[in-house]
Amino acid sequence: MAMREMQEMCEAQRGTIVREALERIGDKWTLLVVGMLETGPQRFTVLRQRVPGISQRMLTRTVRHLERDGLVSRTVYSEIPPRVEYELTDVGRELLPPILAMADWALANSDRVEESRRAYDESAAQLAAAKQ
């Protein structure tokens, strides 16, 4: 087998691993929830308030997935009313720097993205009008 082919296979395999990982964490809420756990353990309701717009169902699903993947730990305190705390594990905490970097990117570039989107939509509308 040629060197070239081996490299390509290897790259495709890496791509598959990365794809599988991003399939899990690359959904609408996961990155946000992990980011919100930056400051330490949080209980369900607090987390729900800190992640703007998430519903109860989506939050439970998201933390369940994160727990399954070993990125957060879930601790139940048998009190009344019940208390459940979620905390990043070591693996989860290793993911924090890139997530925070992406959050910084979002804050720094949100206006540029917004502007680009407006321009794109406008020229698309003009093209559509020209076709008429």
Add this chain to the structure above:
Amino acid sequence: MAMREMQEMCEAQRGTIVREALERIGDKWTLLVVGMLETGPQRFTVLRQRVPGISQRMLTRTVRHLERDGLVSRTVYSEIPPRVEYELTDVGRELLPPILAMADWALANSDRVEESRRAYDESAAQLAAAKQ
């Protein structure tokens, strides 16, 4: 208004901006496609081959969104057969380091995640069996 409230409002607003950004880039394919554009401009078919498992439709949709948001540029060469090249813009390139860091994280921790998932599913199955 108390200082505390102002801080909380500010945090919620930041959270919203980050959420909106992650809503765009945090889907199944976007991060992967951006990552694959690391090495320079790529044409459609090559990109499709390098992103394992993506369909034509999903690739077009993903690059269209990225173009709309100003993260990639799309250049059409009027040849037969047609040639279209996608390239990261400056804004897009700024997103590259966190994405590559996440890819590294995925490669470094995929086995740990896999193991955690197996353990979780097993204990869930045991619990279900115990209930019977």
Add this chain to the structure above:
DNA sequence: CTGTGACAGTTACCATTGGTTACTCAGGCA
């Protein structure tokens, strides 16, 4: 002793998104 509230969910249902397959367009070539 009936009602209300908090917390951490779950269930049922509908809307939106993602995936698969087939088709298009324009020209070159057998």
Add this chain to the structure above:
DNA sequence: TGCCTGAGTAACCAATGGTAACTGTCACAG
């Protein structure tokens, strides 16, 4: 005449996400 390529669209179905209402347990108010 028919088939090939590259870069997509269109039509259709499966999977995922979102909304609203319900659950269970105990404390406390009236």
